Amino acid sequence: xxxxxxxxxxxxxxxxxxxxxxxxxxxxxxxxxxxxxxxxxxxxxxxxxxxxxxxxxxxxxxxxxxxxxxxxxxxxxxxxxxxxxxxxxxxxxxxxxxxxxxxxxxxxxxxxxxxxxxxxxxxxxxxxxxxxxxxxxxxxxxxxxxxxxxxxxxxxxxxxxxxxxxxxxxxxxxxxxxxxxxxxxxxxxxxxxxxxxxxxxxxxxxxxxxxxxxxxxxxxxxxxxxxxxxxxxxxxxxxxxxxxxxxxxxxxxxxxxxxxxxxxxxxxxxxxxxxxxxxxxxxxxxxxxxxxxxxxxxxxxxxxxxxxxxxxxxxxxxxxxxxxxxxxxxxxxxxxxxxxxxxxxxxxxxxxxxxxxxxxxxxxxxxxxxxxxxxxxxxxxxxxxxxxxxxxxxxxxxxxxxxxxxxxxxxxxxxxxxxxxxxxxxxxxxxxxxxxxxxxxxxxxxxxxxxxxxxxxxxxxxxxxxxxxxxxxxxxxxxxxxxxxxxxxxxxxxxxxxxxxxxxxxxxxxxxxxxxxxxxxxxxxxxxxxxxxxxxxxxxxxxxxxxxxxxxxxxxxxxxxxxxxxxxxxxxxxxxxxxxxxxxxxxxxxxxxxxxxxxxxxxxxxxxxxxxxxxxxxxxxxxxxxxxxxxxxxxxxxxxxxxxxxxxxxxxxxxxxxxxxxxxxxxxxxxxxxxxxxxxxxxxxxxxxxxxxxxxxxxxxxxxxxxxxxxxxxxxxxxxxxxxxxxxxxxxxxxxxxxxxxxxxxxxx
Amino acid sequence: xxxxxxxxxxxxxxxxxxxxxxxxxxxxxxxxxxxxxxxxxxxxxxxxxxxxxxxxxxxxxxxxxxxxxxxxxxxxxxxxxxxxxxxxxxxxxxxxxxxxxxxxxxxxxxxxxxxxxxxxxxxxxxxxxxxxxxxxxxxxxxxxxxxxxxxxxxxxxxxxxxxx
Numbered sequence: 012x013x014x015x016x017x018x019x020x021x022x023x024x025x026x027x028x029x030x031x032x033x034x035x036x037x038x039x040x041x042x043x044x045x046x047x048x049x050x051x052x053x054x055x056x057x058x059x060x061x062x063x064x065x066x067x068x069x070x071x072x073x074x075x076x077x078x079x080x081x082x083x084x085x086x087x088x089x090x091x092x093x094x095x096x097x098x099x100x101x102x103x104x105x106x107x108x109x110x111x112x113x114x115x116x117x118x119x120x121x122x123x124x125x126x127x128x129x130x131x132x133x134x135x136x137x138x139x140x141x142x143x144x145x146x147x148x149x150x151x152x153x154x155x156x157x158x159x160x161x162x163x164x165x166x167x168x169x170x171x172x173x174x175x176x177x178x179x180x181x182x183x184x185x186x187x188x189x190x191x192x193x194x195x196x197x198x199x200x201x202x203x204x205x206x207x208x209x210x211x212x213x214x215x216x217x218x219x220x221x222x223x224x225x226x227x228x229x230x231x232x233x234x235x236x237x238x239x240x241x242x243x244x245x246x247x248x249x250x251x252x253x254x255x256x257x258x259x260x261x262x263x264x265x266x267x268x269x270x271x272x273x274x275x276x277x278x279x280x281x282x283x284x285x286x287x288x289x290x291x292x293x294x295x296x297x298x299x300x301x302x303x304x305x306x307x308x309x310x311x312x313x314x315x316x317x318x319x320x321x322x323x324x325x326x327x328x329x330x331x332x333x334x335x336x337x338x339x340x341x342x343x344x345x346x347x348x349x350x351x352x353x354x355x356x357x358x359x360x361x362x363x364x365x366x367x368x369x370x371x372x373x374x375x376x377x378x379x380x381x382x383x384x385x386x387x388x389x390x391x392x393x394x395x396x397x398x399x400x401x402x403x404x405x406x407x408x409x410x411x412x413x414x415x416x417x418x419x420x421x422x423x424x425x426x427x428x429x430x431x432x433x434x435x436x437x438x439x440x441x442x443x444x445x446x447x448x449x450x451x452x453x454x455x456x457x458x459x460x461x462x463x464x465x466x467x468x469x470x471x472x473x474x475x476x477x478x479x480x481x482x483x484x485x486x487x488x489x490x491x492x493x494x495x496x497x498x499x500x501x502x503x504x505x506x507x508x509x510x511x512x513x514x515x516x517x518x519x520x521x522x523x524x525x526x527x528x529x530x531x532x533x534x535x536x537x538x539x540x541x542x543x544x545x546x547x548x549x550x551x552x553x554x555x556x557x558x559x560x561x562x563x564x565x566x567x568x569x570x571x572x573x574x575x576x577x578x579x580x581x582x583x584x585x586x587x588x589x590x591x592x593x594x595x596x597x598x599x600x601x602x603x604x605x606x607x608x609x610x611x612x613x614x615x616x617x618x619x620x621x622x623x624x625x626x627x628x629x630x631x632x633x634x635x636x637x638x639x640x641x642x643x644x645x646x647x648x649x650x651x652x653x654x655x656x657x658x659x660x661x662x663x664x665x666x667x668x669x670x671x672x673x674x675x676x677x678x679x680x681x682x683x684x685x686x687x688x689x690x691x692x693x694x695x696x697x698x699x700x701x702x703x704x705x706x707x708x709x710x711x712x713x714x715x716x717x718x719x720x721x722x723x724x725x726x727x728x729x730x731x732x733x734x735x736x737x738x739x740x741x742x743x744x745x746x747x748x749x750x751x752x753x754x755x756x757x758x759x760x
Numbered sequence: 761x762x763x764x765x766x767x768x769x770x771x772x773x774x775x776x777x778x779x780x781x782x783x784x785x786x787x788x789x790x791x792x793x794x795x796x797x798x799x800x801x802x803x804x805x806x807x808x809x810x811x812x813x814x815x816x817x818x819x820x821x822x823x824x825x826x827x828x829x830x831x832x833x834x835x836x837x838x839x840x841x842x843x844x845x846x847x848x849x850x851x852x853x854x855x856x857x858x859x860x861x862x863x864x865x866x867x868x869x870x871x872x873x874x875x876x877x878x879x880x881x882x883x884x885x886x887x888x889x890x891x892x893x894x895x896x897x898x899x900x901x902x903x904x905x906x907x908x909x910x911x912x913x914x915x916x917x918x919x920x921x922x923x924x
Binding site for chain 1: 774789790793794797800801802804805806807808810811812814816817819828846847848852854860863866868869870871872873875878886893896897898901903904905906907908909910911912913914
């Protein structure tokens, strides 16, 4: 573990180094050299950036500020750094950053880790160090810097043929100013970026050495298992801990106050059993006798709520986008198509239930957690303990899956509160039941769509109403319909050239915490949109692929100021200039995937292909699912093809595996998974009733087609998911003529 | 009594003996404690993962006398005088055919379930050196991967079977 004093020292040095740069603007080189030499003790590394440190031993430490949860970010960012640095891959070490604003945004969500600045920032840091090492070598040899080149962990001088390894140059290089705009490599010179590189964590994962949040430990640590309120907003009414306290190993039972709703990132409250081991704590929790106060959410029932959402989506909502005259076009349609779609709550259900260990002392709090957002964890812990943020150190372990769940640090706060009470380090072990029943469910959505076809089968009108509780309702009262940010996930940015188009956001009150889930509202929105296009194609007597191409129209950049959106449309936090909505890229992924999947081929009875295309997180994805439905209604998926254009590809093998994983998660969402409420409580409790796809139901083959168009990188982790569910239901329709409009499929066919 | 497919003839007298990754151990604790927590909390062998606690996900899969067993529902009394192998003991250097095949296919994403996946696969290949697709489905559907590495797991098992 990194100690506080080491951290402070490192921070101090970095601040001094930064200060040295400011001095450099007006100071002479000699003076700067003298000033800097005061700051650097013998043996100090070269640290041109908070993300990079090169030791005199030649080891290169890359500080990764984003959390590793399967998307391969640790290896990908090392590839970027090593490439620009011209490092020897064998010398690369990863250090996982603590939560600290000096690293910029560390929230590992929104598929941002490569696309939002890190790619460029890591390249610049590597290039800066390479330039400093080259200058140091040139000075050492007394030759012009233009005569030397950094290559594979050393700086070389061609004539005479000599070289110095990076480690030998560190002492001199660290006294040099950090170039602000170092020359970046040309893409043709890349050695790691865009190449196949084995993951740096692979060996640890294969030998059981990888440390996740559930595995973290501190000396003298106690284990806590918590009984959470069964209904959002209820509190402990009565507590009888006598039986729990009799269990061998149980040390204390502590009540955690319930945060008033909406509770945001703070704990739900409940009763914690603290023990000397996990088994004792689990038994202790089972032995608790607790009654709970009434909650405004006691009557929440998913069946009744669905009817509420349906009624809401059948009436006019808040108009968020309007073009032409939808009402007139629908009234004058040669053929009108109406369809309604339901997508239930989902649980992220990462294989590792959330866990955190915290130690609170008079000096502050140090914690280890499987968190997607260590800065938020730090801030939330500080707020709960009422201590300054700077007094909280949040280390990040590997995350055993996350999918949005672990961007909410309530479990880290629980560990900190309990450690303060126990005056000892405490690890909170969330169980699967906690994860399923006391998490942050993905939103539920009811959507009402109407479309008009003219006499030639051209789509002339499109009305989309969505009723779906917003994530914002977890953080602020009075949030009763989707936010503009959530509506921008598929609805406001619908690219199709339909003359009369309207989108409305309808009322949907939240009755539980609502949280991010891989691809967020794109998941239900893409389900409705791409299913409805398939239904329109059927009504128009057209091939679905042809209709999508027709709706995309000629290749063009969609002017997002002219799509009828009431407010400016968010583009995943990026600009529309840098990442325009490009119909050519939709077309390309659609053409690639349909060609590769053999679209149009003759299939036996009971089999069909379904297609869907969707852009999210700046990346374009098209999916073809091949489904076979037996006479008994059993669904088999022989093959899925997925084409992805995520702009520039840094780590191609991991892009492929993320696409494969997105297919599996998309199929879980579509076929097996449903989280529902009865009397305010989550009905499901573990993987036996909250079902996710297993090997036997997985596609026999997933073919990933990287259709990268180059340019700025887009997101990768999330965008594969949204088109999967509609492609499946469209395939089922092609196979059977049966239209699925309510998920999950598994219980309906 | 039958616990997790293992017949327990009589309750063991404490302290009981067992072998973990080749090391003889004695156990004097709660005979109903699941093997999982003994491995993780007491021996600090955290390669065996907690995923569900009810043998529904397979993240905790270990070998008992060479057979794949979900350690989260296997009480300590069921492993008296038995040989337990965890991922840490599957091979000395991480070079079991399954581990090599997993590396070649670049199977893991987050990695959390992979100990259980590899232990299940190793037990399958020990019983059925040339497993059919149905054998793989049957054995491996016990272990959930939420990242969705199933096609790579299948390919890795086929490759490992070919190597043997």
